[in-house]
Amino acid sequence: MAGSKSMKNSVVLAALQVAIGTPAVPTSADDAMLVSNISAKPVAADYVSRDTIRPFFGNDQQLTAGCHAELDFEIEVAASGVAGTPPAWGRLLVPCYFSETVTADTSVVYAPVSVQPTTPLTLYYYLDGLLHKLTDAYGTVSWDFTVKQIPKLKFHFMGVYNPVTDSPIPAGTDFSKFLVPKIASTQFTTWQMHAYSGPLQALSLDIANTLNWSQLIGYERAEVTDRKPTGKITMQLGSVADKDWWTSARDALLGALTITHGVGAGNIVQLDAPKVQLTDPSYTDQDNKVMLDATLTVTPDAGNDELIITVK
Numbered sequence: 464m465a466g467s468k469s470m471k472n473s474v475v476l477a478a479l480q481v482a483i484g485t486p487a488v489p490t491s492a493d494d495a496m497l498v499s500n501i502s503a504k505p506v507a508a509d510y511v512s513r514d515t516i517r518p519f520f521g522n523d524q525q526l527t528a529g530c531h532a533e534l535d536f537e538i539e540v541a542a543s544g545v546a547g548t549p550p551a552w553g554r555l556l557v558p559c560y561f562s563e564t565v566t567a568d569t570s571v572v573y574a575p576v577s578v579q580p581t582t583p584l585t586l587y588y589y590l591d592g593l594l595h596k597l598t599d600a601y602g603t604v605s606w607d608f609t610v611k612q613i614p615k616l617k618f619h620f621m622g623v624y625n626p627v628t629d630s631p632i633p634a635g636t637d638f639s640k641f642l643v644p645k646i647a648s649t650q651f652t653t654w655q656m657h658a659y660s661g662p663l664q665a666l667s668l669d670i671a672n673t674l675n676w677s678q679l680i681g682y683e684r685a686e687v688t689d690r691k692p693t694g695k696i697t698m699q700l701g702s703v704a705d706k707d708w709w710t711s712a713r714d715a716l717l718g719a720l721t722i723t724h725g726v727g728a729g730n731i732v733q734l735d736a737p738k739v740q741l742t743d744p745s746y747t748d749q750d751n752k753v754m755l756d757a758t759l760t761v762t763p764d765a766g767n768d769e770l771i772i773t774v775k
Contacts, residue, residue: 597622
């Protein structure tokens with residue numbers, strides 16, 4: 464009998480497919496993702512009970528009505544080191560309904576789209592001798608910037624179930640394309656919302672794709688049917704003269720939000736939201752300082768522009 468499995472003895476490989484229904488074959492040399500906080504749902508199934516009538520109490524057999532797989536993980540926010548070169552995690556944004564526009568030697572821009580990308584993801588999740596494959600995977604993503612912490616991208620993917628097999632982690636895993644991240648701090652992080660920039664404790668933004676498993680006879684696929692981007696912010700409370708957030712919340716005012724992390728060409732990741740509304744403000748205590756907590760509603764301007772990620 465095999466011994467116990469270790470959660471630490473894991474690796475995730477990710478490669479974009481050339482088309483829906485055509486799985487990719489990720490390799491450890493080119494497609495290894497440097498991740499943390501992996502959470503897998505290897506068999507996400509819907510069940511239908513037979514509900515037969517028998518002359519005794521007890522459960523009845525439940526038949527599988529549909530099955531897919533899900534995978535969650537986090538990746539550190541860091542650029543590629545070379546302006547105009549996509550970051551190692553950039554490919555993961557495409558199946559989260561983002562376009563990728565590369566301008567050589569300058570920047571890579573990711574913008575939300577409303578049409579299903581034709582290049583879903585193939586994910587290989589090796590768990591200490593077990594290989595889980597998700598094909599035709601689509602997902603959603605959020606960002607977290609908290610002072611004195613490493614900024615993170617948090618991914619959730621849903622894809623076609625493939626049988627789990629016994630398979631060792633392949634040799635030659637290469638994480639060199641992932642740069643050492645910078646801590647969220649005054650030195651490396653700047654922000655502004657509604658033309659205000661003050662002491663910030665934490666900011667999170669979530670593209671909040673509506674991710675569903677669609678199943679019809681002859682059709683099974685992960686789909687994104689909508690998105691409702693949202694966020695949360697915690698900042699030090701100032702005066703009305705500093706910024707009248709109370710009126711902003713009452714009058715449902717919209718304003719731009721930007722947060723920039725990293726310093727120097729090739730090392731900057733910037734998020735821009737043109738129209739953000741602050742809602743549900745409340746107060747909390749942080750080291751005997753009053754903090755303003757609020758939720759954020761992120762809305763589009765011209766369309767497909769409510770959250771733009773620029774790596775430069």
